[in-house]
Amino acid sequence: MPELPEVETVRRMLESHVLGRVTRSVRLSSQKLRSSAIPAGFAKRLTGRRLLAARRHGKYLMIDWSDGLTLLSHLGMSGRWLFYPDQPPNHLEHVHLRVEFADGSRLWFQDPRRFGLLRLVPTERLDRDPSLALLGPDPIATPPTAEGLMEIARNTRIAVKNFLLDQRRLAGIGNIYASEILHRAAVDPRRRSGLLGEDEWRRIAAEIPAVLTEATERMGTTFSMYRTLWNEPGTYGDRLTVYDRAGEPCLICGTPIRRIVQGQRSTFFCPSCQAKRKGTKSRIPQPRRGGRPRRRPS
DNA sequence: ATCCTATCCTGTAGGC
DNA sequence: TGCCTACAGGATAGGA
Numbered sequence: 001m002p003e004l005p006e007v008e009t010v011r012r013m014l015e016s017h018v019l020g021r022v023t024r025s026v027r028l029s030s031q032k033l034r035s036s037a038i039p040a041g042f043a044k045r046l047t048g049r050r051l052l053a054a055r056r057h058g059k060y061l062m063i064d065w066s067d068g069l070t071l072l073s074h075l076g077m078s079g080r081w082l083f084y085p086d087q088p089p090n091h092l093e094h095v096h097l098r099v100e101f102a103d104g105s106r107l108w109f110q111d112p113r114r115f116g117l118l119r120l121v122p123t124e125r126l127d128r129d130p131s132l133a134l135l136g137p138d139p140i141a142t143p144p145t146a147e148g149l150m151e152i153a154r155n156t157r158i159a160v161k162n163f164l165l166d167q168r169r170l171a172g173i174g175n176i177y178a179s180e181i182l183h184r185a186a187v188d189p190r191r192r193s194g195l196l197g198e199d200e201w202r203r204i205a206a207e208i209p210a211v212l213t214e215a216t217e218r219m220g221t222t223f224s225m226y227r228t229l230w231n232e233p234g235t236y237g238d239r240l241t242v243y244d245r246a247g248e249p250c251l252i253c254g255t256p257i258r259r260i261v262q263g264q265r266s267t268f269f270c271p272s273c274q275a276k277r278k279g280t281k282s283r284i285p286q287p288r289r290g291g292r293p294r295r296r297p298s
Numbered sequence: 299a300t301c302c303t304a305t306c307c308t309g310t311a312g313g314c
Numbered sequence: 315t316g317c318c319t320a321c322a323g324g325a326t327a328g329g330a
Binding site: 167177221 | 321322323324325
Binding site: 034076077078094111112113114115156157158162224225263264 | 300301302303304306307308309310
């Protein structure tokens with residue numbers, strides 16, 4: 001579910017509202033997350049620690065605690081960090097981690113599908129963690145250049161949509177924003193990365209941070225699962241130009257948006273704006289203003 | 299090496 | 315209403 005903008009939204013909220021709090025009790029669910037190696041003593045090691053910083057690389061969130069401890073987390077498809085200053089809900093399913101702070105506030109990690117990750121790592125060894133070690137640059141911390149992308153793409157035959165999803169090349173883009181970026185860059189998602197021209201990479205390089213930043217400003221995109229730290233939906237769904245709009249008119253040219261499957265995942269694009277030609281001088285689609293509200297999250 | 303497929307889970311929407 | 319299928323924002327092991 002969550003891509004860079006959703007994780008960054010949560011990170012900012014942790015930074016502004018949870019920083020400095022000290023843990024009083026920590027409870028782990030017995031239900032195991034798919035990718036978490038949770039060592040014995042997890043809860044005990046986190047007890048009595050002060051939250052010092054919240055960092056992010058790509059879709060990974062890193063929460064630093066006192067005494068050199070970092071909680072590495074990935075939201076997978078359905079993970080949520082939720083903060084309750086006062087009363088937490090009585091019944092909430094799939095809560096894997098419950099942290100209670102000394103002031104009575106609580107921080108929970110919920111993940112119904114259990115594709116997420118929680119791992120407690122010594123801060124100094126974080127960069128050697130297998131999940132982080134292979135990640136490419138974060139496109140917000142290090143905005144990509146046309147030249148850089150072209151270099152990474154040299155000699156690869158992978159479709160550009162799947163290229164954008166590969167976290168070892170760039171860390172943070174997921175299935176929604178890959179489609180959005182390519183639509184705004186006017187590049188056909190099926191094009192082989194190694195065959196794209198410099199002008200196309202230039203447009204892609206510009207749209208990557210543009211789309212991710214705009215989405216972050218709107219606290220991400222909520223279809224169903226994703227929520228902010230305050231359990232609120234993100235509103236970038238109102239700005240999506242192609243994702244989940246199969247059959248609806250392209251906001252630039254009116255051509256019906258198409259859905260195809262690449263790597264067992266949906267890709268949405270405009271067959272006209274993103275015509276499969278090299279060096280096309282297409283108009284760059286602009287984000288829509290206002291527009292009809294998207295489906296309300298449940 | 300590179301690319302692709304299947305798989306891990308639960309919840310929900312839509313067709314009948 | 316209920317049953318069934320398809321699909322969902324991700325990463326990754328293993329095979330071609």
